[in-house]
Amino acid sequence: MTRKQRRLSMIAAAGGVLAVAVGLILFALNDQIVFFQSPSDIVGKTHPDGQRIRLGGLVADGTVERRDGAEVRFSVTDTEETVQVVYVGLLPDLFREGQGVVAEGVMKPDGWFHADSVLAKHDENYMPKEVAEALKGKGVWQGEE
Amino acid sequence: MIVEIGHYALILALILSLVQSVLPVWGAVTGNDRMMAVAPPVSGMMFLFVGISFAALTMAYATSDFSVLNVVENSHSAKPFLYKLTGVWGNHEGSMLLWVLILVLFGALVAAFGRNIPTELRAATLGVQGMVSFAFLLFLLVTSNPFLRLSPAPMEGNDLNPILQDVGLAIHPPLLYVGYVGFSITFSFAAAALILGRVDAAWARWVRPWTLLAWMFLTLGIAMGSYWAYYELGWGGYWFWDPVENASLMPWLSGTALLHSAIVLEKRGALKVWTVLLAILTFSLSLLGTFLVRSGVLTSVHAFATDPMRGTFILGILTIFVGGSLALYAWRAPLLKQGGLFAPVSREGALVLNNLLLTVSAVAVFVGTLYPLALEVVGGEKISVGPPFFNLTFGPLMVPLLIAMPFGPLLAWKRGDLYAVSQRLYAALGLALAATLLVAWLQGVDRILAALGFGLGIWVIAGAAAEILSRARFAQVGLSTGLRRLVGLPGAAWGAALGHIGIGVTVLGLVAATAFQVEKVVTIRPGESVTVADNTLTFGGLARRTGPNYIDDVGHFDILKGGVKVAETDPAKRLYTARKMPTTEAGIVTFGFSQVYVSIGEVHDDGGADIRVYHKPLVTLIWLGCLVMAFGGALSLFDRRLRVGAPKPARQRMVPAE
Numbered sequence: 098m099t100r101k102q103r104r105l106s107m108i109a110a111a112g113g114v115l116a117v118a119v120g121l122i123l124f125a126l127n128d129q130i131v132f133f134q135s136p137s138d139i140v141g142k143t144h145p146d147g148q149r150i151r152l153g154g155l156v157a158d159g160t161v162e163r164r165d166g167a168e169v170r171f172s173v174t175d176t177e178e179t180v181q182v183v184y185v186g187l188l189p190d191l192f193r194e195g196q197g198v199v200a201e202g203v204m205k206p207d208g209w210f211h212a213d214s215v216l217a218k219h220d221e222n223y224m225p226k227e228v229a230e231a232l233k234g235k236g237v238w239q240g241e242e
Numbered sequence: 243m244i245v246e247i248g249h250y251a252l253i254l255a256l257i258l259s260l261v262q263s264v265l266p267v268w269g270a271v272t273g274n275d276r277m278m279a280v281a282p283p284v285s286g287m288m289f290l291f292v293g294i295s296f297a298a299l300t301m302a303y304a305t306s307d308f309s310v311l312n313v314v315e316n317s318h319s320a321k322p323f324l325y326k327l328t329g330v331w332g333n334h335e336g337s338m339l340l341w342v343l344i345l346v347l348f349g350a351l352v353a354a355f356g357r358n359i360p361t362e363l364r365a366a367t368l369g370v371q372g373m374v375s376f377a378f379l380l381f382l383l384v385t386s387n388p389f390l391r392l393s394p395a396p397m398e399g400n401d402l403n404p405i406l407q408d409v410g411l412a413i414h415p416p417l418l419y420v421g422y423v424g425f426s427i428t429f430s431f432a433a434a435a436l437i438l439g440r441v442d443a444a445w446a447r448w449v450r451p452w453t454l455l456a457w458m459f460l461t462l463g464i465a466m467g468s469y470w471a472y473y474e475l476g477w478g479g480y481w482f483w484d485p486v487e488n489a490s491l492m493p494w495l496s497g498t499a500l501l502h503s504a505i506v507l508e509k510r511g512a513l514k515v516w517t518v519l520l521a522i523l524t525f526s527l528s529l530l531g532t533f534l535v536r537s538g539v540l541t542s543v544h545a546f547a548t549d550p551m552r553g554t555f556i557l558g559i560l561t562i563f564v565g566g567s568l569a570l571y572a573w574r575a576p577l578l579k580q581g582g583l584f585a586p587v588s589r590e591g592a593l594v595l596n597n598l599l600l601t602v603s604a605v606a607v608f609v610g611t612l613y614p615l616a617l618e619v620v621g622g623e624k625i626s627v628g629p630p631f632f633n634l635t636f637g638p639l640m641v642p643l644l645i646a647m648p649f650g651p652l653l654a655w656k657r658g659d660l661y662a663v664s665q666r667l668y669a670a671l672g673l674a675l676a677a678t679l680l681v682a683w684l685q686g687v688d689r690i691l692a693a694l695g696f697g698l699g700i701w702v703i704a705g706a707a708a709e710i711l712s713r714a715r716f717a718q719v720g721l722s723t724g725l726r727r728l729v730g731l732p733g734a735a736w737g738a739a740l741g742h743i744g745i746g747v748t749v750l751g752l753v754a755a756t757a758f759q760v761e762k763v764v765t766i767r768p769g770e771s772v773t774v775a776d777n778t779l780t781f782g783g784l785a786r787r788t789g790p791n792y793i794d795d796v797g798h799f800d801i802l803k804g805g806v807k808v809a810e811t812d813p814a815k816r817l818y819t820a821r822k823m824p825t826t827e828a829g830i831v832t833f834g835f836s837q838v839y840v841s842i843g844e845v846h847d848d849g850g851a852d853i854r855v856y857h858k859p860l861v862t863l864i865w866l867g868c869l870v871m872a873f874g875g876a877l878s879l880f881d882r883r884l885r886v887g888a889p890k891p892a893r894q895r896m897v898p899a900e
Contacts, residue, residue, distance in 0.1 A: 114599065
């Protein structure tokens with residue numbers, strides 16, 4: 098095999114692998130990403146079945162209700178709209194009423210947001226960034242700029 | 243006083259790094275020996291001064307000197323002594339100081355152990371290392387000075403973020419940084435080679451041990467971080483595809499590729515241009531990781547504080563070094579001469595395939611990590627790219643890599659015979675198929691994907707074992723000579739085999755822990771039981787315990803197998819009093835390679851608690867595989883043929899022959 102042929106075969110192989118990878122990436126970006134939404138983005142809209150959403154906002158005061166079997170129900174609010182969330186599992190250590198939270202899951206036709214994961218801020222200084230920005234957008238941000 | 247000495251030493255190191263950036267490189271280009279001779283001693287002095295600076299900050303932490311702002315913000319007098327020390331790098335400023343310490347350490351190591359490296363190459367390498375050091379020392383002093391005083395000094399500090407008060411964190415950052423920052427030296431070697439316009443087999447021989455050293459520590463650092471997240475965060479997850487994790491995975495992927503392409507360059511003189519590019523890219527990815535983690539563009543446990551100035555500064559460093567080195571590459575790389583020819587089916591060809599798949603998978607991780615950020619910057623929608631994306635892109639790229647892995651080391655250089663190699667892998671293939679069928683039979687045919695994954699892990703392990711056994715030639719020389727041959731094989735051969743076996747072991751752990759894990763979330767009251775797999779956990783109730791700087795609500799569980807008590811565990815809900823911050827202390831019991839994992843959530847008034855219980859089969863293999871990989875790296879590193887400073891064959895030939 099001459100140098101030129103060798104180089105061509107290598108370029109072809111590299112191009113092939115790269116094409117497969119680009120295809121995979123584009124397909125995954127189309128299909129597997131999750132949009133971040135606030136309660137105002139969700140309420141009153143229809144949601145395709147099974148579309149995954151990251152819902153961010155504050156845990157509304159006085160709405161956390163625990164049931165047996167580690168089921169928890171609470172409401173997430175951005176002070177304009179409120180979405181009811183149901184979640185089975187352990188809540189993060191820093192989950193508290195009045196604090197920022199991000200819940201990931203799907204909106205079901207029963208009007209409840211069924212979360213399969215719930216994230217809360219990591220420490221006093223940390224609020225999920227998306228939540229902070231959504232709240233700034235609503236003009237109810239109280240932390241530092 | 244000690245604190246001021248530390249500050250002063252850091253400034254001296256900055257000035258020295260400026261000298262280092264200019265004189266040796268200039269000397270190397272103009273052939274001035276006196277200028278080049280500056281490099282080694284200055285490297286040693288820079289390490290000494292940054293070392294003094296680091297020691298000074300450590301002293302401030304050890305003595306809880308609350309007149310230092312950094313100590314006030316991240317320490318507390320009641321904190322256990324070990325965590326006072328590790329708190330030095332549990333914050334932005336301190337961890338950047340550690341970063342710089344390791345940067346100059348590598349310069350000093352090359353100066354000390356690189357006596358056989360040609361003077362020009364060594365001087366230019368240390369010079370480039372000096373430039374990187376200068377940039378980061380400047381960053382440290384201008385934006386992240388850990389030695390700022392606070393007046394009046396408060397009586398007590400704010401304590402370290404509780405989830406960082408852990409033995410895992412004591413060792414995770416240093417390991418990770420030695421890996422991450424260690425790639426700076428291969429970058430410097432590459433830049434130096436481009437400046438001098440010379441890349442040959444000897445260059446690869448000098449670069450490979452350093453790549454190997456950095457790679458080993460990066461492997462350990464990633465494994466340690468993953469295990470830390472697993473037991474400390476209480477979610478039972480070991481890899482979240484979090485941008486910060488990806489930031490360490492990307493240099494690992496390209497570093498692994500570099501490790502392999504350097505072999506081709508060393509043995510066959512081929513892939514010069516590519517290897518140099520890979521060395522540049524690997525450290526660029528390390529820099530990118532530093533930018534992502536330190537700039538605060540990502541909010542995570544690693545972003546200690548956000549200061550836009552820091553982000554801009556690191557972005558500047560990133561642009562200058564990545565842009566500069568790539569420009570140098572574009573200008574000088576065409577000068578490098580072509581290397582040896584090889585057929586597509588050959589050892590070289592296999593290593594090219596390895597490089598192709600590793601770099602492309604690094605690209606997939608890169609896109610998944612940066613796409614959400616890029617989209618946000620251009621004002622698009624806010625999205626999150628999670629595990630499904632990476633499973634769909636990274637996973638399929640790893641499968642061909644794993645399938646091809648046993649073939650590579652068995653193929654001959656230049657032109658290989660795929661059919662002959664396949665014959666030597668029949669036993670491995672048989673074992674892999676047997677494992678697949680066994681798992682499919684035990685777990686049900688609907689778990690066929692998991693069974694195939696398991697078989698793939700066995701294939702990689704058995705393939706590597708077949709390769710090392712075939713080198714001993716048991717069939718030809720008999721058992722005892724064969725064993726002697728096996729033990730006498732060069733460290734590099736064992737290193738490569740163990741590296742591959744380690745990957746296989748990790749794959750087994752990942753497949754088993756993902757596919758066959760059993761999880762239960764229940765509310766449990768004292769005296770009640772819950773069963774996962776063949777383990778029954780009986781809850782004995784909660785008790786309160788007080789630690790040095792926290793209060794624990796400890797739950798007691800007896801673990802029974804077949805009605806017999808075999809172990810007990812005490813997971814806890816912990817409240818750190820200084821920051822009023824709760825954490826979850828998981829209870830983990832290891833049986834063989836599998837683990838039972840319990841964490842406590844909400845505690846009820848009637849003495850009950852919400853708990854999450856997992857049975858994670860073979861989960862420890864994930865990290866044991868990484869240890870095996872790193873051990874393989876160490877064996878390879880101590881191979882006489884690779885050792886820096888090992889006598890050259892030429893010198894031995896000088897002994898007069900009869």
